[in-house]
Amino acid sequence: MIRLNVNIDHIATIRNARGGNEPDPVVAASLAELAGASGIVCHLREDRRHINDRDLRLLREVVQTKLDLEMAANEEIIQIALQTRPELVTIVPEKRQELTTEGGLDVVSQREKLISLCERMHERGIEVSLFVEPEEKQITAAKEVGADMVELHTGTYANAKTPERFKFELNRIINAAAFAGNLELKVAAGHGLNYYNTKHICYIYEIEELSIGHSIISRAALAGIERAVKEMIELINNSTLHRNIDI
Ligand code: PXP
Numbered sequence: 448m449i450r451l452n453v454n455i456d457h458i459a460t461i462r463n464a465r466g467g468n469e470p471d472p473v474v475a476a477s478l479a480e481l482a483g484a485s486g487i488v489c490h491l492r493e494d495r496r497h498i499n500d501r502d503l504r505l506l507r508e509v510v511q512t513k514l515d516l517e518m519a520a521n522e523e524i525i526q527i528a529l530q531t532r533p534e535l536v537t538i539v540p541e542k543r544q545e546l547t548t549e550g551g552l553d554v555v556s557q558r559e560k561l562i563s564l565c566e567r568m569h570e571r572g573i574e575v576s577l578f579v580e581p582e583e584k585q586i587t588a589a590k591e592v593g594a595d596m597v598e599l600h601t602g603t604y605a606n607a608k609t610p611e612r613f614k615f616e617l618n619r620i621i622n623a624a625a626f627a628g629n630l631e632l633k634v635a636a637g638h639g640l641n642y643y644n645t646k647h648i649c650y651i652y653e654i655e656e657l658s659i660g661h662s663i664i665s666r667a668a669l670a671g672i673e674r675a676v677k678e679m680i681e682l683i684n685n686s687t688l689h690r691n692i693d694i
Contacts, residue, residue: 449649450485452515452635454660459489459497461668472498473505479663486513486534488658491524492541500527507531515576515658520557520564529571536568537576537598537635537658551580551600554588565593576635581623589632596633598658599623601648605639621651628653642666 458472476487487510489498498506506514514533518524519541528536538561540552554561554577565575576596579585580603589597604616620636627634636648637658648654 450656452486453479453484454488456497457664488515490517539578561592581619590630598635602638624653
């Protein structure tokens with residue numbers, strides 16, 4: 448079975464919109480695990496726009512399955528990862544202005560940096576996944592720098608607007624997964640996967656793990672709205688019954 452790792456960043460995005468402490472991504476992580484998630488993913492960005500240092504600290508304590516820390520190959524975050532010791536780090540490119548991770552990591556042009564990163568993580572018992580485009584040259588480079596896994600970027604596939612494009616992008620992922628499998632790299636996939644386009648990715652033999660965030664958190668917001676409204680109505684009704692008590 449393919450393992451589902453749930454990215455809880457956008458619970459933090461909602462929390463940060465008000466600067467308070469709810470909803471708590473740490474609670475979301477536990478609930479996702481109770482629902483069967485095989486792992487929890489969070490991305491500690493340089494600008495801390497969603498997950499922050501406190502979240503990561505607590506996630507490390509609370510997550511019982513597997514913690515996957517998405518991160519840029521940046522020295523400040525590398526130090527935090529080495530101290531936190533997630534089971535896995537997924538290295539992504541990071542630009543300050545982007546809404547979400549855009550494009551895969553250029554492993555080819557950063558070989559030396561990534562060799563050292565993999566060595567340092569391995570010394571601490573942390574596995575390394577590189578988030579790459581489904582391209583042979585990036586996958587080969589990932590193997591050469593010592594990565595354990597590649598996460599194939601499914602964003603272009605997810606954004607395909609025509610059936611022809613969909614098929615073309617799916618084939619790129621199928622071929623890339625087979626190529627990575629032949630190199631004995633573990634294979635994951637993620638970005639833009641939702642309740643419509645995940646099915647075809649699951650048919651790919653080499654893929655072991657999926658990393659999914661936005662669509663699950665979006666569905667949670669909508670699927671949970673009925674219960675949330677009912678519970679607030681219940682609270683209001685119960686409270687109005689007791690209007691005559693001293694406040
Ligand atoms: N994988 C990686 C490397 C990502 O950067 C992201 C986005 O944080 C995801 C998976 C999840 O993407 P989505 O939120 O679109 O499911």
